[in-house]
Amino acid sequence: MLNLAIDMGNSRIKVGFFEGGSLVRESIFTDLSQIGEALKDQEVQHVIVSSVRKTPEKLSNVVPLLGKQLLFSAQTPVPLQNAYATPSTLGVDRLAAAVGAQHLFPERNCLVIDAGTCITYDIVEAAGVYQGGSISPGVNMRYQAMHTFTGKLPLLSGTDLPPRPGKTTEEAMKSGVLYGAVAEMEGMIQHYERQYKSLTVVLCGGDAPFFESTVKARIFVIPELVLIGLNRILEYNV
Known part of the structure; x- marks a missing residue:
């Protein structure tokens, strides 16, 4: 069944x-x-x-x-202590991914990264406390923003890495978006590794394969993390 x-x-x-x-x-x-x-x-x-x-x-x-x-909503009981100051505004996908990480890696500090439309970074402490995190634009959103808010920059897409330095406008834009996103993610991981002596990094989202191949850090890539978290919440409630 x-x-x-x-x-x-x-x-x-x-x-x-x-x-x-x-x-x-x-x-x-x-x-x-x-x-x-x-x-x-x-x-x-x-x-x-x-x-x-x-x-x-x-x-x-x-x-x-x-x-x-x-x-699933902000009022649904979850098997985590939620320390977010505004739980009613917390995206349910972020919370579900956090529950999934805590279920797969119990009693470990986890940095959960969801590389989708936005890139979210969330901390689940070993004691089972969700602390919140950060939200930044995803890869396609960065391309879209440069095209929308300038007069001449084209709308680009894709995650094929250009040479550095970029020799064309397209290469320069891709360099800024892709290498910038990688540097951001590596910086976030390094920050939380300093804050937590032992840290497990869990990655999901549509752009996870790109970051898995480019980010220099030990990462567990679990594409189905949100679904695993949702099922854990379901089991907790029934």
């Missing part, structure tokens, strides 16, 4: 299928109805939904449920 962890973003829906607490597969959908089609012949016990868009009041209309449907 399956439990589902559903992470609904603006453009796609990531679903983790869990059995006995273990992730057995992960799929990406564009519409909730596709999930129902994928689960026609399977029994689903519990579901947790993390969403930045409107969700149906009863997910059982789409996916037949035998148990509980949980919509």
